[in-house]
């Protein structure tokens with residue numbers, strides 16, 4: 187099976203976690219795109235979704251699925267999203283699609299985080315995938331130096347030769363060379379750095395369930 191077929195498989199499997207009559211939290215990325223396409227088939231069973239990016243909002247809207255503002259709804263039963271890496275405790279690196287801030291906001295509003303990912307995303311220790319960090323532009327170079335002091339090489343993410351601008355009007359640093367053995371402590375520490383909007387370690391908002399797409403089918407990790 188191709189990586190995309192594995193993503194499609196877990197996207198469909200995530201429908202089992204959508205509760206009838208409940209608004210569902212929706213993440214961002216190519217795996218979530220498969221989930222959104224599958225969700226369209228049962229859209230009459232839910233009032234709609236809360237979305238974590240302009241891209242997912244547009245895709246949901248194209249399928250005729252209502253999109254609610256976070257502030258207009260209460261706690262969500264479930265948030266479904268992909269990951270760039272996930273460890274054995276359900277801690278993740280996210281933000282490869284630059285949507286990490288809104289993803290963390292919607293995840294924090296949900297009782298349960300269901301991570302959908304192909305098997306290549308499962309790692310023993312987070313950090314091989316460059317860690318995305320959304321930053322206020324005027325703080326970027328100081329934050330680059332703070333990561334260098336930890337042994338990380340941070341670079342500004344570019345798009346078409348210019349700094350990528352997130353849905354929130356901020357920039358993204360991608361940090362290589364880290365081995366994040368203590369995701370909770372690392373996330374808490376980097377959160378304190380002035381100018382950091384969101385660090386792409388999801389340990390406080392870790393996955394409660396991971397649906398991992400493998401050649402043998404969907405493996406459920408809890």
Ligand code: 5RP
Pocket residue numbers: 213214215216217218267268269270279280281282283284285286289
């Ligand atoms: C976007 C994300 C995505 O969930 C992550 O990058 C995985 O993406 P994909 O499903 O395309 O592999 O965090 O900000």
